[in-house]
């Protein structure tokens with residue numbers, strides 16, 4: 001007797017985490033800190049309240065343009081902040 005057809009669980013659609021064309025586009029904007037004209041521009045991933053996780057970078061949808069100084073400040077704050 002043959003086994004009945006196996007029912008496979010529905011897989012959640014795979015999230016595309018990286019989009020180089022989007023990050024390139026974001027990097028074409030000025031620093032998003034009001035009044036800041038710093039250069040060069042870095043593309044930063046926003047981690048709070050987005051789809052990242054512990055040791056998981058959020059998708060490239062969650063990027064902003066920051067000058068290198070603001071980007072560096074954001075990284076320092078992130079190391080001391082559990083969120």
Ligand SMILES: [Zn+2]
Nearest residue numbers: 031036038067
């Ligand atoms: Zn800036």
